Amino acid sequence: MLPTLEEVTCLPLAKPFYIGPLLIDPPILQAPMAGFTNFAFRQIVREFGGAGLLATEMVNARGFVWLDEQEAEHPDRLWGVAEEPRPLAVQIWDNEPATLAKVGARLADEYGVSVVDINFGCPVRQVTQKAHSGSYLLKHPDRMGEIIEQVVAACTPTPVTAKIRLGCTRESINACDIAQVVEGAGAAALTVHGRTAADMFRGSADWDRIAEIKVHLKRIPLIGNGDLDTPQKVVDAFRHYNVDGVMIARASLNKPWLFAQAAAAVRGESIPLDPTLAEEKQLMLHHYELVCERFGVEKGTLLMRKFACCYAQGRRGAREFRKHVGTVITPEEFYRVVESFFPEG
Ligand SMILES: Cc1cc2nc3c(=O)[nH]c(=O)nc-3n(C[C@H](O)[C@H](O)[C@H](O)COP(=O)(O)O)c2cc1C
DSSP states (O other), X not given: OOOOHHHHHOOOSSOOEEETTEEESSSEXXXXXXXXXXXXXXXXXXXXXXXXXXXXXXXXXXXXXXXHHTTOOOOGGGTTTTTSOSOEEEEEEOSOHHHHHHHHHHHHHTSXXXXXXXXXXXXXXXXXXXXXXXXXXXXXXXHHHHHHHHHHHHHTTSOEEEEXXXXXXXXXXXXXHHHHHHHHTTOSEEEEESSOTTTTTOSOOOHHHHHHHGGGOSSSOEEEESOOOSHHHHHHHHHHHOOSEEEEOTHHHHOTTHHHHHHHHHHTOOOOOOOOHHHHHHHHHHHHHHHHHHHHHHHHHHHHHHHHHHHHTTSTTHHHHHHHHTTOOSXXXXXXXXXXXXXXX
């Protein structure tokens, strides 16, 4: 096969792009992940660099309003949001346009977030069947349009974006139609995870379907998401699937430095090496400190179990480490397990 123009000229493969007034540079985004992308995780990603936009976990709009009414403290999911560096997107979910608009406005005006993202992709029963939100709304494009219009009106000039899946089921893929609704309602970008809600995480993300969406968008950028776990896959996504940006989720839990590596790869620069296992262990301990500063050592240790498992995943001895770290209760136990069982080679 003949080399592509980029390969011949070594031009950067991917250009920075705009979400409304916000420049996304590099065009690689950190995905929202409930239970994981809290302030501590985002801080670690920031320290490595390479993510052009970071995102919180999804925040329930009705819950936010209820806490406000009770004058209660804001949920842990907003930890760090008011003070941390920008750019930062906060993702919200629900199905009432007015509630989402109210929360969007608070996030834009009081918290000064860079982007308000709306979740239309979550496939979890509690969100779809119980709350008629997330990917459930893909079956109700009119409702999606209403939601986006009201949130955009409430948040202007802060850009509002939407994150979707390809459709609810393989038989009802409607991402191209939805993309037009999202753009028509005034959103500033669209992110598409290349699976349907029914797929959950089975099979592979369908990047051909993601690419098909591009011609249906006139104004706003398309961000592709799904299964990007190496710098090479990120390069291939830009090279073959016509996306303006890419978003990385699961692989970054195991390798928060992946954004920096992918950013170098798309710029045609040499890719920074993975940290050594000793450096990774230090990183994990740093992550643990951040979590404990917020939650205290008791809750922090319990919360850290799952992050620690992510760091070890894929390394020799990970199973043994997981078995032990999954039961730690005190900091002493955590440090002992890390010293004894964190993979070394
Ligand atoms: C543990 C977990 C939590 C997630 N939480 C969210 C969320 O809060 N909001 C959202 O839009 N997507 C959420 N996702 C989906 C991811 O953002 C992403 O779309 C999906 O994992 C596919 O990307 P990946 O193959 O890079 O992991 C979550 C995924 C995982 C694994």
